[in-house]
Amino acid sequence: MxxxxxxxxxxxxxxxxxxxxxxxxxxxxxxxxxxxxxxxxxxxMKPQVMYYRDQCASCGKCVIACPVGAVRDSPPDGFLTDHARCTLCGACVDACFYSARKIVGRQxxxxxxxxxxxxxxxxxxxxxxxxxxxxxxxxxxxxxxxxxxxxxxxxxxxxxxxxxxxxxxxxxxxxxxxxxxxxxxxxxxxxxxxxxxxxxxxxxxxxxxxxxxxxxxxxxxxxxxxxxxxxxxxxxxxxxxxxxxxxxxxxxxxxxxxxxxxxxxxxxxxxxxxxxxxxxxxxxxxxxxxxxxxxxxxxxxxxxxx
Ligand code: SF4
Ligand code: SF4
Missing domain, CATH: 3.20.20.70 (Aldolase class I)
Structure with a gap:
């Protein structure tokens, strides 16, 4: 293989x-x-969620979408991800209309x-x-x-x-x-x-x-x-x-x-x-x-x- x-x-x-x-x-x-x-x-080595502050509209949809509570509003830095908790499910990426979140890294x-x-x-x-x-x-x-x-x-x-x-x-x-x-x-x-x-x-x-x-x-x-x-x-x-x-x-x-x-x-x-x-x-x-x-x-x- x-x-x-x-x-x-x-x-x-x-x-x-x-x-x-x-x-x-x-x-x-x-x-x-x-x-x-x-x-x-x-x-x-592992994939990670990346967040682009300048594209974020602060709508908060990513916080609601995350099933494990890994996204938090952290003023003034924006909607940051707790990488230790994140399971990389991608729900926050899908929920974001502004392309402010992305998973970097793929197998x-x-x-x-x-x-x-x-x-x-x-x-x-x-x-x-x-x-x-x-x-x-x-x-x-x-x-x-x-x-x-x-x-x-x-x-x-x-x-x-x-x-x-x-x-x-x-x-x-x-x-x-x-x-x-x-x-x-x-x-x-x-x-x-x-x-x-x-x-x-x-x-x-x-x-x-x-x-x-x-x-x-x-x-x-x-x-x-x-x-x-x-x-x-x-x-x-x-x-x-x-x-x-x-x-x-x-x-x-x-x-x-x-x-x-x-x-x-x-x-x-x-x-x-x-x-x-x-x-x-x-x-x-x-x-x-x-x-x-x-x-x-x-x-x-x-x-x-x-
Ligand atoms: S990828 Fe899934 S687990 Fe990770 S922050 Fe986004 S919604 Fe939460
Ligand atoms: S869903 Fe996207 S635009 Fe809305 S707060 Fe989260 S990162 Fe920002």
């Missing part, structure tokens, strides 16, 4: 996570919890995901595009990702994977023959700081970057550049030096911080530590990119889709 997976989104016509026009499959569940994460709905078979992927085959062919497996951490559902990558190869569809890399090397290694492109996230060089900001230390990640760059040619390291985390010349220079001195990585993308995910935190009843932090522009990151280039790396700012 083919494995299933929990997915929180399948984005079509994407252009930033690999070459050409792509379908991005977002797997739910992550073993890092970066404080600046733009996809907090990806953290837990899908590999076959059903492939059906979605194959819908846009013509776009992949005309644009030299393909499929990207993202998350969350897709490798927490490694069996499903492996099966999907094999099926894509059989269909001659280009495959990319984006991982945060806090995972046993074996899960990465056995996938490499079925991948065309690997994006490896790199958040911080100092393990203690990494632990404080993401929930895990970085030694395993650094080791996996080293190994992956040895074993796989088409690897791009992605660094989210985040104020008060790593958006300073000293930290980024140390990260670049690690890549140059200790790995075979030569291509880096700097991804400037933006707050897009902020509203999602409120919708899940979570605190967002970056609510008042200013976005970074591409221009803010150019001096960092220049510093990386001086060390011999090919550094771009923004997702290059390359």
């Amino acid at each position: 083919s494995p299933g997976a929990t997915v929180f989104d399948i984005e079509r016509y994407a252009v930033e996570d690999g070459p050409g026009i792509r379908t991005v499959v977002f797997f739910k569940g992550c073993n890092l919890h970066c404080t600046w994460c733009q996809n907090p709905e990806s953290h837990g 899908m078979t590999v076959g059903a995901i492939m059906d979605e992927i194959l819908k846009d085959r013509a776009f992949y062919e005309s644009s030299a595009g393909g499929v990207t497996f993202s998350g969350g951490e897709p490798l927490l559902q490694a069996e499903a990702v492996l099966e999907l990558a094999k099926r894509c190869r059989a269909e001659s569809i280009h495959t990319a994977l984006e991982t945060a890399g806090f995972i046993r090397w074996e899960h990465i290694e056995r996938l490499l023959p079925w991948l065309d492109l690997l994006y490896f996230d790199f958040k911080h060089i100092d393990s203690e700081t990494h632990h404080r900001l993401t929930g895990v230390p970085n030694e395993l990640i650094l080791e996996n970057i080293r190994k992956a760059a040895e074993a796989f040619e088409n690897l791009v390291v992605r660094i989210p550049v985040v104020p008060s985390v790593n958006a300073d010349m000293e930290t980024l220079s140390r990260m670049f030096s690690f890549l140059v001195d200790q790995t075979r990585v030569r291509t880096v993308e700097l991804l400037p911080f933006h707050r897009l995910g902020g509203g999602k935190y409120a919708g899940l009843g979570m605190e967002y530590a970056f609510e008042t932090v200013a976005n970074l522009s591409k221009e803010d990151c150019l001096p960092f990119a220049e510093a990386g280039r001086r060390l011999g790396l090919a550094v771009g700012v923004g997702a290059q889709g390359a």
